[in-house]
Amino acid sequence: MTELICKNLSIGYDNSIVVDNLSFEVNSGDYLAIVGENGVGKSTLIKTILGLIKPMSGEIEFSNGLKRTDIGYLPQQTNIQKDFPASVLEVVLSGNVSKMGFRPFYNNEEKEKARKCLEKMELRDIEKKSYRDLSGGQQQRVLLARALCATEKILLLDEPVSSLDPKGTIDMYSIIRELNSAGTTIIMISHDLNSAIKDANKVLHIGHNIFFGEKNEYLNSEIGKRFIGMEI
Amino acid sequence: MGEIFEQLMTYLEFPFVRYAFIVGILVSICASLLGVTLVLKRFSYIGDGLSHVAFGAMAVAAIAGLTNKMIIAMPVTIIVAILILKTKQNKMSGDSLIAMISVGALALGYLLMNIFPSSSNISADVCTSLFGSTLILTLSKTEVWICLALSILILVLFVVFYNKIFAITFDENFATATGTKTGIYNLTIAIIIAIVVVLAMNLVGSLLISALVIFPALSSMRVFNNFKSVTISSMIVSVVCAVVGLIASIIWSTPVGPTIVVVDIIIFFIFFAAGLIKRKAVQ
Numbered sequence: 001m002t003e004l005i006c007k008n009l010s011i012g013y014d015n016s017i018v019v020d021n022l023s024f025e026v027n028s029g030d031y032l033a034i035v036g037e038n039g040v041g042k043s044t045l046i047k048t049i050l051g052l053i054k055p056m057s058g059e060i061e062f063s064n065g066l067k068r069t070d071i072g073y074l075p076q077q078t079n080i081q082k083d084f085p086a087s088v089l090e091v092v093l094s095g096n097v098s099k100m101g102f103r104p105f106y107n108n109e110e111k112e113k114a115r116k117c118l119e120k121m122e123l124r125d126i127e128k129k130s131y132r133d134l135s136g137g138q139q140q141r142v143l144l145a146r147a148l149c150a151t152e153k154i155l156l157l158d159e160p161v162s163s164l165d166p167k168g169t170i171d172m173y174s175i176i177r178e179l180n181s182a183g184t185t186i187i188m189i190s191h192d193l194n195s196a197i198k199d200a201n202k203v204l205h206i207g208h209n210i211f212f213g214e215k216n217e218y219l220n221s222e223i224g225k226r227f228i229g230m231e232i
Numbered sequence: 233m234g235e236i237f238e239q240l241m242t243y244l245e246f247p248f249v250r251y252a253f254i255v256g257i258l259v260s261i262c263a264s265l266l267g268v269t270l271v272l273k274r275f276s277y278i279g280d281g282l283s284h285v286a287f288g289a290m291a292v293a294a295i296a297g298l299t300n301k302m303i304i305a306m307p308v309t310i311i312v313a314i315l316i317l318k319t320k321q322n323k324m325s326g327d328s329l330i331a332m333i334s335v336g337a338l339a340l341g342y343l344l345m346n347i348f349p350s351s352s353n354i355s356a357d358v359c360t361s362l363f364g365s366t367l368i369l370t371l372s373k374t375e376v377w378i379c380l381a382l383s384i385l386i387l388v389l390f391v392v393f394y395n396k397i398f399a400i401t402f403d404e405n406f407a408t409a410t411g412t413k414t415g416i417y418n419l420t421i422a423i424i425i426a427i428v429v430v431l432a433m434n435l436v437g438s439l440l441i442s443a444l445v446i447f448p449a450l451s452s453m454r455v456f457n458n459f460k461s462v463t464i465s466s467m468i469v470s471v472v473c474a475v476v477g478l479i480a481s482i483i484w485s486t487p488v489g490p491t492i493v494v495v496d497i498i499i500f501f502i503f504f505a506a507g508l509i510k511r512k513a514v515q
């Protein structure tokens with residue numbers, strides 16, 4: 001079933017178009033890898049889908065009953081977070097905020113959900129620790145737990161492994177793979193082309209040429225061969 | 233010691249001294265609550281910028297001959313606060329905008345006070361509004377009530393929006409992306425900051441408001457590791473500094489604002505050292 005449709009989408013900042021005429025669809029349970037060279041607008045695309053940037057033209061539609069509050073997002077780390085005094089539990093709980101409306105405090109259900117997400121990411125032992133004292137891999141898992149607290153339907157990940165060491169990277173990919181096989185739709189940007197594409201079932205390549213389709217088609221296509229050849 | 237205590241008790245019999253303590257405690261609580269968010273959002277300077285705007289607005293109010301200067305200062309400061317937070321996303325970066333508004337309002341205010349002098353001693357007037365030297369001891373009963381009402385409003389807003397303020401401070405993009413109406417909360421934060429700044433002018437004067445906003449938060453962040461403890465600690469630190477500063481300024485007849493700030497600075501260094509020791513102990 002289709003969850004997200006982008007039709008003739010043009011995206012960019014301040015009246016300058018970065019990517020033009022982009023169309024693709026994401027079905028529930030898909031694992032879509034967004035690839036392309038640096039600066040072609042991958043992050044801009046994610047932010048446009050999330051509603052942080054307005055599309056210049058074209059349409060983004062959620063279907064299958066998907067609402068804005070059903071979206072989980074794993075952003076790139078910001079500067080602000082590096083010395084932020086917040087406990088792991090506080091960060092994960094904050095994933096619930098969007099569903100609270102004007103209710104001021106977390107209810108038991110939300111606290112329980114945060115606990116489950118902490119368990120899933122194996123963070124229960126360090127839930128009292130401060131976010132700023134964690135390793136890069138742990139921090140990513142905390143942010144992922146927060147995203148899961150918000151929803152388990154669809155998850156957008158912006159370069160989830162860019163700040164991780166090799167072991168952290170392998171762990172992260174396996175966590176994402178497990179989430180996907182448990183039914184979460186994944187849309188992920190990655191630089192790390194080979195590992196990113198390994199688990200994906202669909203690929204969106206943006207840049208000078210645009211490709212959207214099944215992974216196997218991409219691997220056999222002219223554009224895919226050239227890009228992957230360049231990486232290796 | 234007993235002598236100082238007695239002296240203090242004598243002073244506390246005067247209503248204006250009691251007013252000063254009430255307002256001092258209220259303002260320091262409100263300022264410290266906001267401080268944590270502002271420091272973490274890299275907006276430490278907004279208090280400074282807004283206080284200069286409030287100074288300019290007060291100058292205009294004085295020329296207009298208004299007895300309650302807040303009538304002009306409050307709305308002007310709120311509007312500027314909203315503008316600053318709104319333009320943050322736009323091209324002009326936050327810090328240069330704040331610097332511009334800050335200096336501009338200060339200069340304009342002083343210029344206006346000179347062109348249309350409302351009293352014979354302008355430099356004393358200016359000094360008072362900049363450093364709050366005696367302002368807090370001249371509060372009227374009405375001003376104390378206004379301060380009390382606004383402080384309660386701020387406290388209620390902060391408690392009700394606490395979890396949202398945390399989410400937005402930690403990661404505004406995530407909050408917006410997952411469907412939180414961040415606009416409303418940012419607006420609330422802007423309004424609260426503006427109110428705090430105008431209230432705090434009475435306590436420490438416009439030059440030192442930043443200190444009241446950022447020092448307790450910065451001190452607490454040295455020692456505490458989660459948002460809730462940092463917030464609570466800032467509140468306590470801020471109140472302690474205000475009370476100690478007020479008492480010291482009465483005993484040694486020093487200007488109130490700078491005395492409070494000096495106490496804040498001392499506490500900061502104590503917390504800084506405590507933080508270092510704590511981190512060493514953990515390793």
